[in-house]
Amino acid sequence: MRLSPLFVLPLLVGAQVWKCDDQTTCSSCASVSHYLGQEALTDSSSDTPLGTQLVGCKWCLKDSTCHADGSLFNPCSSSESIEYVDICPTSYPPSPPEFLPDWMSAVSGVIGNLTLLDLSLPGTHDSLTYDLSTTISDGGIDDYPELSKVLHLFSGSVDIIPGQIEDFIRQQARTQGMTITEQLDNGIRFIDFRTMKEKDDWYSLHMLESNEKSTTYLKEIRDWMESHPGEIVVLWMTKHGNGGAVGDDAYPGVSVEDKRAFWGQVEEIFDGLMLDTSVSQINVTTIDELVSRNHRVVVYAGDYVEFSNSSKFAIDGALIDNRLGSSVDDEENAYASEVDMFTNAASIKREDKASQKLLLRSMATSSPDFQVEAVAFMKFDPFASDEDQTKKCTDGFGIPSLNSWCPPTLMDIAQMGVYYKQLTLDLAYSKFDEGWEFPNAIYLDALDYDGRIRTGTTLPWGTIKDDDVEDHRLDNYPYADTLIGFNVKLACRMGGGNEGLCKSLLDMIEQRREVGGLVSRWDDTKYGRSSDWPVSS
Structure with missing residues (x-):
């Protein structure tokens, strides 16, 4: 209509x-x-x-x-x-948390003799989506057929209100509520930096262009690095998370000259801070050596040859061993896949390390086709049956406690997803002495203040759900501290630091984990939180 x-x-x-x-x-x-x-x-x-x-x-x-x-x-x-509600300011404390802005420095006494490929870095998925515009990216929407369908089907009915369709897409694309500086302050050391050449310049993207050019966010990272001289940050630079893609498969329609011109800007921004692979090898150079040489920005570049001209200041993005898992719409298999990864991570990392590969695990989710279509019909079609669309959506997710609500945004899905991801993260941490380990980096959605992940139902921009469990609206899990604690445990087992230092660091990290709360589970039969599914304990 x-x-x-x-x-x-x-x-x-x-x-x-x-x-x-x-x-x-x-x-x-x-x-x-x-x-x-x-x-x-x-x-x-x-x-x-x-x-x-x-x-x-x-x-x-x-x-x-x-x-x-x-x-x-x-x-x-x-x-x-x-x-638009999804661009309301995120409500976080005005100052960074304690410990996390300089956690690598704080635990350097035990991790200093390890390499970067021994550690496990907390990371974020689609790290720059907190700042998406309503401009559809030249290279973004083609990977999402359902959103393309929505654009075609409903664009005529809502063209009286510019931006309505585009904001709908943004709500299916945003995975983070914190700025890049806030993410770094909250312990994140692996950045999923997605970028694409648009008409006039390079922008970040997730279906939509970022508000600012990619160089703006890179300069922000540079400024943060200057203020935190003991920290190392890994940037994974691709168009859409495929480090092995090359040529037009990596950056469709972008010339080699344009790729290398942008890479030249990257090198200029991080001049004096980048890993120099002719001097430092990522699998043998220690953390202490990287810091002393100021080789603290490590870039894994997709389309390495064309994009960086085989630069010594980059590592081939094909050396990211990116292990994908199921999303929350297939949570039982996702849980099993994560358990399999964490029980086998130690052996996979040893094999990868020999060839300078970084083992990366995705614990992120996406907007499934059935959810996008259902939400679009409920929002834009006045003749659609909300009851029928909601049932199609909830049936697609297959979560027993999700019965009468279709998540309207990707952030809703993300927070529901990390509610279940906390289970395997905490299980792996508790089973360290049994040989369970984390990969070299994890990237996921819904980062919260103090390096935690938001498992509750209230969105970063303040939207509160009706009829949810009020006591659990802001619940979260200590994501960053859990991975940092693992790094300290691993380093101490490998001989890093003395017994007293190891104990004091672990005691401090455990206190941080427990003060904010560990795994929080409850039953909410509307918003998909279960205390006994997919496992009871």
């Missing part, structure tokens, strides 16, 4: 739109912005339905107040107002 401007105009005049003044948070305000659905507008003098809701509210940061679209009393201009 397409509503013409001539039909909509009289609906906006004198209409009793949402009472924006009653909204006290950015998320509640922007949630009604440009709402398309089966809610009816009513004339201000009667209860007569006039049509489909097409206007809403915008949040102004200047006065922290919600204003109706077109309000004369809004001190924010249109460009300054927040009209």
Whole structure:
């Protein structure tokens, strides 16, 4: 159904739109912005339905107040107002947590004689998606046929409101709520840096372009590195997480000259900080040596030959041994796959290390086709049956405790996913003495403050669920500390540090893990949290 401007105009005049003044948070305000659905507008003098809701509210940061679209009393201009809930500011403490911004320095007394390929680095998946625009990437949407279908099917019906489809896509693409500096401050040392040449420059992407050019985020990383001289960061630079792809398969339609010109910018930004492979070999050079040489930015470059011109300041992205697993829509197999990885990681790492490979495990998820289609129909098609679409969605996930709610955003799916990932992470950590290990790096979604991962139901931008278990809305798991604790255990077992230092570091890390809370499980039969599935303990 397409509503013409001539039909909509009289609906906006004198209409009793949402009472924006009653909204006290950015998320509640922007949630009604440009709402398309089966809610009816009513004339201000009667209860007569006039049509489909097409206007809403915008949040102004200047006065922290919600204003109706077109309000004369809004001190924010249109460009300054927040009209989409998923770009409301993330609510985190203003200062970094303790320990995590310099954790490598703090535990250098035990890990200093290990190599980077002995350690396990906390990482994030699609690390820059916290800052996506509403511009569809030249190289992003073709990998998502269901989203392409949505664009084609519904674009005509909502073109009166620019950005509506694009914001829907952004909500299916965003996996992180923290900036790149915040991620580093919160212990992340493996960055999934996805980038693509667009019309005028290189941008990060996940279906949509980032708001800023890729070099802006690289400079931000450089600035952070300058302030943390004992830390090492690994960047995995690809278009879409395939380090072995080359040529047009890696960067479709991008010339070799454009690739190498961008790589030249990367080398310039990180001048004096990059691993020099002619001097340092990643599988034999110790952490202490890397830090003393200032070889602290390690770049695994996809399409290595064409992209970096076989630069000595990069490592071939094909040397990322990226082990994928099932997503939360196949959680029973995902659980089994993660257990298999953690029980066999030690032997795989030994084999990979000999050939300078980095063992990477994905514990991320994605928006499955059935969820994208169901949510799109519920949002954009006034004739769709919400009940039928929700059932199709919940049946697709197959989670026994997910019965009456279809996750509307990728972040909802991500937080539901890491609720189950905490189980295998904690199991592997507890079974260290039985030979279980973590890979060289893990990348996942939904990073939370203090290096934790958000397992609760409240989204980073503040959206609170109705009828959820209130006590568990902000629950999380100590992701970064768990991997750091493993590194200390491994280093101490390999002879790093003395017994007293090992004990004091492990005691401190255990206290950090326990103060914030370990595995938290509960039963929520609407939002997919179970206390006894896929395993009871």
